Amino acid sequence: MSVPFVTEVKRTHNCGELTARDVGKTVVLFGWVQNRRDHGGAVFIDLRDRQGLTQVVFEPDIDPEAHALAGTLRLEWCVGVQGKVVSRGANVNPKMKTGEIEVRATALTVFNRSEPTPFPIEDRIETAEDKRLTHRYLDLRRRPLQQSLITRSRMNAITRSTLVEEGFLELETPYMGKYTPGGARNFLVPSRLNPGKFYALAESPQLYKQLFMVAGFDRYFQIVKCFRDEDLRLDRQPEFTQIDLEMSFVSQDDVFAVVERLLVRLWREILGVEVPTPFRRMPFDESMARYGNDKPDLRFGLEHVILTDVITAHGGEGGVPMLLEAVQQGGIVKAMVIPAAHPLSRAEADKLEEVARGSGARGLARAKVGEGGEWTQSPLAKSISPALRTAINEACKAKPGDLILFQFGKPSLVHTVMANLRVHVAKKLGLIPEVGSGGRWELLWVVDPPLFEYDEERRGWVAAHHAFTRPHDEDVPYLLTDPGRVKCYRYDVVLNGFEIGGGSIRLHDPRVQAEVFAAMGIGEEEARNKFGFLLDALRYGAPPHGGIALGMDRLAMLLTGAESLRDVIPFPKSKSGIDSMTGAPGEVDEQQLREVHIRPLPPPKS
């Protein structure tokens, strides 16, 4: 007798919900065969759906037909089962949520067989990621990935309800727009209808959301895909998702308050963790000085010390020529102390030099502090004067047994190398885990960065972020006279060393805007050419406004404890931007290219 599954006999329960309370019920479950244990007589099947696992038992004296069919089942077959919930009695499996019961099957149907899978569908597998990505639909059957995507779905729901409650409107913006220079490299889309012209895929909805403010929408948000044609990383994909928002008539503090309420709610509802507000705030300069970057991980110390002034003060006599030279050429000197309480072996300390070189350093000077403050294991030990040595020890608050690491030269390189060393050492010493939060959530705002940075190649000042960031009012007089000292209302929200969002208060005053362009050497014509529509818009009563974009993928990665962004994106690209499942990016035929007026250049090299 065949049971008309699906058409008439519907699923009554999922595979994660049956307990002792349900004993006696007749149920219908649909799912996949996770495991089978065939005793010849009783056949046990673990049936899986996205909610969980339920043991189904087939016995010859209950239904011979179902039992016979059950003997043919294989892993990952998709099946339907009808049966009665019975207690497992003495055979309860405490490891399973549904372990108190099993379903004694009276009917079984095979919806679809499965070929042997290329890798096991289990929680913990060690299969190489590219093999998993090739069969992503199977990888996504695995519970950790299902859980991550389910969490992500909840994050979307919480974000929407929070922001709607805060009075935000969810408005959409185009993906295909006009190329605007600066910032990330854009993906280009050729226009069939307009020969020789291209759309650029939006690297963010930045300009559009400002136009929403000009239009008077007041509070806008969007959970939106963004596209950037840059090299990929563990925490970077060419297409990624932002929680993008913009507000009118707000100060920086108002933006912070909304974002903090959103993040607090995400942490509360996803993890049951209360994160304290308001978040810490740290000026950009302080973050660079103490941590070497603008996204410090505050779960541990190992702070940097800037020794540039100490070196200068001792320049005349007894200084170390190498250090003094670096300073005189405009470089800086930084140190970091590894406390005696966390000793590194000589070999481990040697390894640090490799780490430093890997970050671009030419080397890594170090000094082990002795009982009398003297230095050993150090190339500097011979040439340094006792006075300078003492001064450095004091500046670093170094005690006997501590190991001091030094880096000197070009500021950006020194910061980068020391920042990488700081994180590396923290992991090595077990101050933070290799992956994950360790249950600690250090959130902060990094504020007041410089508006411009000096571009050595172009020998000029360029916008450190984007050209529409509002400078601090008191710095406006220096826009043209001393651009380097102008700070701005730009902010990043940082969590455990990850930048999870960034934004700014925008420049809505066309007169100041003109000065900013002038400081960057951008003439009126060039500005009109590049940003004409936005400049126009700002002339029609643009409100003061500002906003932020949060990296949804990074948030999801941190909230789920995933090792990689790829684990919270259903269909990610590999390191080189390839989707090994679909084969994208792929070739297209000549006819298609002709239609969009494109002729490929021959590939470079031999």
Next chain:
RNA sequence: GGGGAGUUAGUUCAGCUGGUUAGAACGCCGGCCUGUCACGCCGGAGGUCACGGGUUCAAGUCCCGUACUCCUCGCCA
């Protein structure tokens, strides 16, 4: 674009200073088994050693190149 690591069965790996027929576990196939839940027992199949070239009497092993994957610096306002 620079640097580093890697690629051996469906999967994870072993394979020494180059040497006969490249192994293990899991998975797969066949058989047995009525309380398993990492079920168990018996038997079996399964390999272009990533690809191309070179050195050698002889290459999974040594050398060069290519592809792909991962990590990292640059890059990502």
